[in-house]
Amino acid sequence: MRIDVLTIFPDMFAPLEQSMIGRARQAGKLDVVITDIRPFSASKHKNTDDYPFGGGAGMLMMAQPIMDAIRAVAPDPYPGKRILMSPRGQTLTQPLADELSRESSLMILCGHYEGVDERVIEGTIDMEISIGDYVLTGGELPAMVLIDCLARKIEGVLGSEESAETESFAMPGLLEYPQYTRPRVFEGREVPEVLLSGDHKKIEEWRRRQSLLITASRRPDLLKKAAISEREEEWLAENGYLLS
Numbered sequence: 001m002r003i004d005v006l007t008i009f010p011d012m013f014a015p016l017e018q019s020m021i022g023r024a025r026q027a028g029k030l031d032v033v034i035t036d037i038r039p040f041s042a043s044k045h046k047n048t049d050d051y052p053f054g055g056g057a058g059m060l061m062m063a064q065p066i067m068d069a070i071r072a073v074a075p076d077p078y079p080g081k082r083i084l085m086s087p088r089g090q091t092l093t094q095p096l097a098d099e100l101s102r103e104s105s106l107m108i109l110c111g112h113y114e115g116v117d118e119r120v121i122e123g124t125i126d127m128e129i130s131i132g133d134y135v136l137t138g139g140e141l142p143a144m145v146l147i148d149c150l151a152r153k154i155e156g157v158l159g160s161e162e163s164a165e166t167e168s169f170a171m172p173g174l175l176e177y178p179q180y181t182r183p184r185v186f187e188g189r190e191v192p193e194v195l196l197s198g199d200h201k202k203i204e205e206w207r208r209r210q211s212l213l214i215t216a217s218r219r220p221d222l223l224k225k226a227a228i229s230e231r232e233e234e235w236l237a238e239n240g241y242l243l244s
C-alpha cells in the first residue's frame with residue numbers, strides 16, 4: 001500500500017522510521033511518502049497560513065499551497081481515499097482501520113493551527129477522521145496513529161499473522177486477556193498455573209473468561225455488542241456482571 005502524507009512539519013514523521021513500521025517500509029510492504037506543503041506556496045515567503053475571514057483566534061492553513069500539493073501527489077481521479085485528520089471527523093475505530101488497510105493508496109492531509117480553509121475539504125477530501133474527542137495542535141500525531149493502526153493489518157507487517165487476530169477489539173469487541181512471559185516467578189508474582197499446563201483447551205477457556213471479565217468490568221458497552229454465548233452470559237451473571 002502507498003500512503004502519501006501532506007504536512008507543513010515533515011520532520012515530525014521520524015517515528016515511522018522505527019520498529020515494525022520502519023521494517024515494513026524497508027521490506028517494501030508499506031510505502032509512506034511524506035510531502036512538505038510549504039514549497040508549493042506561491043507566495044514570496046512561502047507562507048502557508050493566514051488570518052481567518054470574519055475574525056477569530058489563530059491562523060488557518062491557506063487553500064492554494066495545499067491544493068497544489070494535492071494535485072502533485074494525489075491527482076484526480078484518485079484510486080484510494082483522500083483523508084483529512086480533523087476533530088470533526090468520523091472517530092477512528094479498528095473496523096475503520098481494517099477497511100482502510102485494504103485500499104491500494106491513501107492520502108492523508110495534516111491540518112495545523114486552527115485547521116484548513118473549508119474549500120480544500122469541499123474540493124478534494126473524501127473523508128475526515130478524528131482520533132478521539134480531544135484537540136491536538138496538529139494532524140501529524142493523529143496521522144501517525146492512523147498509519148500505525150492500519151499498517152499492522154497489512155499482510156507481513158506484524159511478526160505473526162495471529163497476533164492481530166486475538167487482541168483487543170479484534171475478537172469481536174472483547175478486551176485482551178492478561179499475558180505473561182519468562183520468568184515464571186517475578187518478584188514473588190507467579191504466572192497463572194493454567195498457562196503452564198500445556199492443555200490448550202483449558203488455556204483457551206481461561207483466556208476467554210479473562211477477556212469476558214476484563215471487558216465486563218471496564219467496558220460493559222463493548223460486551224453488549226460482542227458475540228457471547230448464553231452460557232457465558234450466565235457465567236458472567238454468577239460473577240456479578242449482569243448484562244442488561
Ligand code: SAH
Nearest residue numbers: 085086111114115130131135136138139142
Ligand atoms: N479549530 C479546529 C481544531 C484545529 S486543531 C476545531 O475546533 O475543530 C489543528 C489540527 O490538528 C486540525 O486541523 C487537525 O488536522 C488536527 N487535529 C487536532 N485534533 C485532532 C483529533 N482529535 N483527531 C484528528 N486530528 C486532529
